[in-house]
Amino acid sequence: MTSIVTVCTGNICRSPAAALLLRDYLGDLAEVSSAGTHALEGHPIPDQMLAALDRVGLDGRAHRARPLTGEVTRGADLIIAMAGDHRAFAVRQAPAALKRTVLLDELARAAREGIVLEGASAQERLGQVAATVAAHRTTLADPPPQDVPDPYRRGQRAYDDAFTMIHDAVRDVAAWFRG
Template sequence: MREDFRILVVCTANIVRSPMAEAIAKAMLRFSSCPILVSSAGTHARAGHPMAPYALDTLRDLGLDGSEHLSRPLDGALVGDADLILTMETGQRGTVVTMDPTAIHRTFTLREFAHLSAGRKIRHRSDTVGRAHAVVRAVARRRGAPGRHPFEIADPYGGLPREYEECSRVIGDSLSRALGELLGPR
């Protein structure tokens, strides 16, 4: 087992939701002693595109900088290297699992993972890679049959600044719950 835990966040073009989630997660993990690495990709991304301007503005309003981000397409190597894959939509989750069927037990929509991980009683010491892996296994066992769930995060691309702000709020709330469960009680 590696000494770090890798989270891959996936959206469509990797210019709005997943890079915002990557930046927010990295900020939340800044002072964690658990070596969690976060990256992002898009199911239909074209390599090398910057974040959408309103997404950059939204991050800037949160005190975060996304100016160095360049989009990258999702590929099998990224999927295979991730310990946890968090998508914005169920269709993207399906794309990941189609790309690598073994990823089914570690691929969730972000909101689904936040919901299903709530209150997990894990017997690992807090703030360890082993605990993070145990939480992912527990959440995978808890997942029910696929269906219609309010677990998607709407894409604000082309919308108004307030839609980007709402998207970042949903992402931040979901990440706070998900990362809190991965890291354990403080």
């Protein structure tokens, strides 16, 4: 089974939301978890992000933040970073993860542009995602990919905006994986 790790800074807002959404959309196609570059280890998801998750029927109350370590990075088949500095951190943790580490916006653009994923099954296509994005990185870089803004301590609207960006990207990416 494909292992996906979503990454943000504190592992309490963006990456757990992305992981919960991916689990919901992908079901048993992948094992999905999240981690943070500067995790607030053991902290839960803030109420504002829980409210956004609640609106789509997802419960994030059991989540506890954990750090992105070299071990976590090396063990993932696909690392989805919420921002460029998260991708850079993951690659510093495990340089061999460079080709397996992508931005959420890169994935969403690839999905929306209809870049072909090879494979007869959703599982096979999922296994080709990192290589496909890497092969198209130059086309996906214009305009530059957007970071998902960090909503932490910025009010409900910032949480809602970040969640909407994550939700829309994950929905499109999951549909692309499934073919």
